[in-house]
Amino acid sequence: MDLSMATKCKVQAAIKQRQQQRLEEQEQQHPEQQQQQQEDALAAEQQLQQLCRFLAENAARKKRQRLKHNYALDSAQPLLELPTPPAAANSNSNNTHDMDMLMAELHSCHTSVDTAMELVAPPTAAAAAAAPRDSILLKIRHQIFERKRQRQRQLAELMQQRLVVWRP
Numbered sequence: 001m002d003l004s005m006a007t008k009c010k011v012q013a014a015i016k017q018r019q020q021q022r023l024e025e026q027e028q029q030h031p032e033q034q035q036q037q038q039e040d041a042l043a044a045e046q047q048l049q050q051l052c053r054f055l056a057e058n059a060a061r062k063k064r065q066r067l068k069h070n071y072a073l074d075s076a077q078p079l080l081e082l083p084t085p086p087a088a089a090n091s092n093s094n095n096t097h098d099m100d101m102l103m104a105e106l107h108s109c110h111t112s113v114d115t116a117m118e119l120v121a122p123p124t125a126a127a128a129a130a131a132p133r134d135s136i137l138l139k140i141r142h143q144i145f146e147r148k149r150q151r152q153r154q155l156a157e158l159m160q161q162r163l164v165v166w167r168p
Contacts, residue, residue, distance in 0.1 A: 041130075048133050055140060 027034055 044133060
C-alpha cells in the first residue's frame with residue numbers, strides 16, 4: 001500500500017507528537033528521575049572541569065620541566081657551539097601558544113559549568129550540555145595528537161640536521 005508523501009509526513013508528525021506527550025507525562029510522573037538527570041549533568045560538568053584543570057596543570061608541569069631541561073642544557077653548553085636553530089625558537093612560541101589555548105579551554109569549561117548550573121532545569125539541558133562537553137573533549141584530544149605529531153616532526157628535523165642522535 002503506497003501512502004502519499006503528505007500522509008507519511010502527517011503520520012510521522014503524529015508519532016513524534018505522541019512521543020513528546022509521553023515524555024512530558026513521564027517528566028510529570030517522575031520528578032525524582034528529572035532530579036537525578038540534573039545531578040548527573042552537574043556531575044558530568046564537574047568531571048569535565050576537573051579534566052580541563054588536570055590537562056592544563058599537566059601541560060604547565062611539562063613546560064616547566066622542558067624549560068628546566070633547556071636551561072640546564074644551555075648553561076652546560078659552551079658558548080662556541082652553534083646557536084639553537086630557529087625551529088627550536090618557533091617550537092617554544094608554539095608551546096606557549098598551546099598553553100594559552102589550554103587555559104582558554106579551561107576558562108570555557110569553567111564558564112560552561114556556570115551556565116549549565118543555571119540552565120539545568122529541563123532534562124533536555126543535560127542532552128544539550130553533553131554536546132559541548134564532547135566537543136571540548138574532542139578538541140583537547142586533537143590538541144594532544146597535534147602536539148605529539150609536532151614533536152615527532154621536530155625530532156625528525158633535528159635528526160636530519162644531525163643535532164640529535166636517535167637512540168630508541
